Amino acid sequence: MTERILSVLVEDKPGVLARVSSTISRRGFNISSLSVGPTNIEGRSKMTIVTELDAVEQVKKQLNKLINVIKIVELDPELTIETEVLLLKVSINKESQTSVIEKANLSNAKSVDVGQDYAIFELTGTSKDLDKFEKLMKPYGIIEMVRGGRIALQTTV
Amino acid sequence: MNKENLSGAELVVRSLEYLNISTVFGVPGGAILPAYDPLYDSPVRHVLARHEQGAGHMAEGYAQATGEIGVVIATSGPGATNLITSLANALMDSTPLLAITGQVATTSIGNDAFQEAYTVGLSMAATKHNYLVTKASEIPQVLKEAKYIATTGRPGPVLVDIPKDVLNEVSKWVEPGPINLPGYKPTLEPNPKMIQQAVELIKKSKKPILYIGGGVIHARAHKEIFELSTKYNIPVVTTLMGRGGFPDGNSLCLGMPGMHGNYTSTTSIQQSDLLIAIGVRFDDRVTANPDYFAQNAKVIHADIDPAEIGKVREAEVPIVGDAKSVVIGLIEMLGETVLDVNDWLEVISKMKNDFPLTYTQKDDGPLKVPFVLEEIQKLTKDEAIVVSGVGQHQMWISQHWKFEKPNTWLNSGGLGTMGYALPAAIGAKAAYPDRLVLALDGDGCFQMTCQELITASTENIPLKIVVFNNGNHGMVRQWQKIFYNNRFSASELTHHTPDYVKLAESMGAVGLRVSQKSEVKNVFEQMLEINDKPVLVDCVVDPEDMVFPMVPSGGSNDKILLSEKDLENL
Ligand SMILES: Cc1ncc(C[n+]2csc(CCOP(=O)(O)OP(=O)(O)O)c2C)c(N)n1
Numbered sequence: 143m144t145e146r147i148l149s150v151l152v153e154d155k156p157g158v159l160a161r162v163s164s165t166i167s168r169r170g171f172n173i174s175s176l177s178v179g180p181t182n183i184e185g186r187s188k189m190t191i192v193t194e195l196d197a198v199e200q201v202k203k204q205l206n207k208l209i210n211v212i213k214i215v216e217l218d219p220e221l222t223i224e225t226e227v228l229l230l231k232v233s234i235n236k237e238s239q240t241s242v243i244e245k246a247n248l249s250n251a252k253s254v255d256v257g258q259d260y261a262i263f264e265l266t267g268t269s270k271d272l273d274k275f276e277k278l279m280k281p282y283g284i285i286e287m288v289r290g291g292r293i294a295l296q297t298t299v
Numbered sequence: 300m301n302k303e304n305l306s307g308a309e310l311v312v313r314s315l316e317y318l319n320i321s322t323v324f325g326v327p328g329g330a331i332l333p334a335y336d337p338l339y340d341s342p343v344r345h346v347l348a349r350h351e352q353g354a355g356h357m358a359e360g361y362a363q364a365t366g367e368i369g370v371v372i373a374t375s376g377p378g379a380t381n382l383i384t385s386l387a388n389a390l391m392d393s394t395p396l397l398a399i400t401g402q403v404a405t406t407s408i409g410n411d412a413f414q415e416a417y418t419v420g421l422s423m424a425a426t427k428h429n430y431l432v433t434k435a436s437e438i439p440q441v442l443k444e445a446k447y448i449a450t451t452g453r454p455g456p457v458l459v460d461i462p463k464d465v466l467n468e469v470s471k472w473v474e475p476g477p478i479n480l481p482g483y484k485p486t487l488e489p490n491p492k493m494i495q496q497a498v499e500l501i502k503k504s505k506k507p508i509l510y511i512g513g514g515v516i517h518a519r520a521h522k523e524i525f526e527l528s529t530k531y532n533i534p535v536v537t538t539l540m541g542r543g544g545f546p547d548g549n550s551l552c553l554g555m556p557g558m559h560g561n562y563t564s565t566t567s568i569q570q571s572d573l574l575i576a577i578g579v580r581f582d583d584r585v586t587a588n589p590d591y592f593a594q595n596a597k598v599i600h601a602d603i604d605p606a607e608i609g610k611v612r613e614a615e616v617p618i619v620g621d622a623k624s625v626v627i628g629l630i631e632m633l634g635e636t637v638l639d640v641n642d643w644l645e646v647i648s649k650m651k652n653d654f655p656l657t658y659t660q661k662d663d664g665p666l667k668v669p670f671v672l673e674e675i676q677k678l679t680k681d682e683a684i685v686v687s688g689v690g691q692h693q694m695w696i697s698q699h700w701k702f703e704k705p706n707t708w709l710n711s712g713g714l715g716t717m718g719y720a721l722p723a724a725i726g727a728k729a730a731y732p733d734r735l736v737l738a739l740d741g742d743g744c745f746q747m748t749c750q751e752l753i754t755a756s757t758e759n760i761p762l763k764i765v766v767f768n769n770g771n772h773g774m775v776r777q778w779q780k781i782f783y784n785n786r787f788s789a790s791e792l793t794h795h796t797p798d799y800v801k802l803a804e805s806m807g808a809v810g811l812r813v814s815q816k817s818e819v820k821n822v823f824e825q826m827l828e829i830n831d832k833p834v835l836v837d838c839v840v841d842p843e844d845m846v847f848p849m850v851p852s853g854g855s856n857d858k859i860l861l862s863e864k865d866l867e868n869l
Pocket residue numbers: 688689690691692693715716717718740741742743744745767769771772773774775
């Protein structure tokens with residue numbers, strides 16, 4: 143399965159996220175990630191949607207029909223900077239503490255909170271980096287984890 | 300005038316007047332009540348329906364007959380939920396509709412207040428767009444935008460939900476400004492390169508078919524289609540929604556293709572080398588299994604909605620644009636081209652001869668719907684606006700009625716909504732009081748919205764309705780015969796209950812009944828003579844009759860069942 147990333151510029155109006163997600167589920171499209179946030183332009187938000195290659199044309203066309211969707215750009219995988227953020231809470235004890243922190247450091251994860259029996263790390267990177275880090279932490283016992291959804295920009299205009 | 304203090308409700312009614320809306324259909328209730336007060340004095344006519352679904356279909360019938368927007372008003376909660384079927388219906392058939400609903404006060408929204416429903420959420424997937432208005436001053440602009448969205452591009456329903464406190468809020472009339480919708484700019488003019496590519500394919504084609512649908516009617520492109528077909532001798536198939544887009548009386552017209560299409564229409568597509576598809580969406584009722592659909596044909600697909608192109612069938616030449624502009628472009632570029640289609644026309648004319656639509660009406664046998672239709676049409680001289688329900692009768696009408704003009708055939712094609720016919724006919728007759736409006740309904744369908752006959756009589760909308768009384772959900776029975784071994788689970792209605800004549804009379808209409816061939820002419824003449832009241836004809840017909848041709852769903856259009864005899868080979 144090949145992925146495609148869509149960058150969707152929308153009007154920042156109430157219900158716009160509901161419209162987009164309702165269209166996606168109504169049409170039975172598979173998406174693996176959706177994130178929303180403000181842009182540098184007032185009144186405009188941007189959604190980043192990751193979907194499959196074979197669905198991408200219909201996803202684009204159906205979303206384009208929504209009145210509040212202004213523009214959809216399919217990002218060129220070669221020219222795309224992509225990132226995602228992760229917060230991960232892992233158990234620690236006296237024996238594991240050093241190796242957990244060492245592995246986190248090697249992964250470029252930042253420790254944002256350390257307690258007696260847990261540590262919370264923050265990591266920003268590609269989805270693959272985040273997957274890898276999750277795997278590394280798994281043996282120590284992940285208590286909770288949250289990922290922010292993938293966001294992306296194209297390097298050329 | 301700008302200084303005048305107006306309530307949100309007054310702004311609603313003024314906006315309707317400003318937008319040249321002359322008739323609205325609806326049912327009042329608590330949350331929308333403020334809007335009904337100024338409506339009382341307004342020149343805008345309000346038709347009081349007996350159910351909001353009916354009101355919605357009335358607005359649809361009005362819109363489909365006129366090509367203008369239809370307007371429906373309902374209250375919050377159950378009023379809005381009752382509307383949903385008609386919104387979904389309008390979305391499927393691309394009918395321009397404006398629905399205005401009352402909502403509980405903004406301070407109560409989200410608290411499960413009395414008659415609160417999340418109307419914007421509930422209608423999201425049943426509308427082209429919807430709004431929740433939060434300030435009275437925004438009402439004129441929002442209603443202008445709503446009408447614009449409903450009527451432009453691919454038309455559809457737009458809902459505007461207005462909380463009661465906003466209807467009561469005092470504001471000023473703010474003249475609506477220009478439309479500014481950065482995310483909505485329908486493409487009307489086709490790309491000339493695409494037109495050129497299409498013309499190249501047309502010139503090479505030996506077996507072209509013009510495949511036209513509802514988009515041609517919405518774009519009012521029937522004259523251009525007529526020229527394209529008759530100038531270059533291209534045969535035309537008209538989908539269920541496209542009936543009337545090309546005159547049935549013309550020898551190039553092949554009629555409806557698909558599941559219950561006639562043999563020639565369906566088969567000519569299968570044999571064609573080029574489909575010129577305009578304002579159609581390759582619906583499954585037309586294509587059957589798309590893998591076997593028109594396998595030897597290249598496709599030119601023109602539609603105003605880019606999402607329709609390539610959705611079901613890849614197009615060699617995709618054209619986004621308004622049907623009328625597209626066809627004008629094609630004709631201009633084809634110029635004096637003469638297509639090499641004589642052999643093709645001969646093949647088609649032979650098919651027409653060899654496989655006509657047939658039925659047998661015995662003198663003393665039960666009435667057959669196709670026979671009755673032909674008799675009615677003889678008496679009405681092609682003047683009627685015909686409105687249908689959903690089921691066997693609908694398919695027979697589409698097969699046997701000769702449509703000569705657009706907007707004279709109203710039916711629920713995409714959603715297949717039983718109960719559509721009577722209220723839609725009321726809407727059409729409200730738009731054209733001087734025209735003959737004929738609802739040709741099934742007995743099952745009629746029972747879904749028959750209370751609207753009261754609307755017709757009390758509002759002085761003297762339409763005519765023929766109830767094809769086969770005592771059954773005939774189409775369901777037909778499937779049970781073919782696919783469920785004659786096990787007629789829940790499809791029987793009985794011929795006798797209700798007594799349609801008495802029902803009509805009790806609702807202020809005239810009731811007539813016909814069940815014999817010898818009475819047919821007489822009874823329908825009587826029906827046509829009465830013009831001061833609605834008339835209902837209880838037309839008792841054969842419960843065992845089945846609609847053919849038929850292609851079972853998911854099958855191949857190469858395997859058409861022509862009559863009951865073919866069922867043995869299933
Ligand atoms: C609202 C709704 N419910 C159920 C159906 C399924 N359905 C399709 S046709 C049909 C029977 C229609 O019966 P009738 O109006 O008597 O028409 P006939 O087929 O007998 O001509 C039914 C139940 C439907 N299309 N719409």
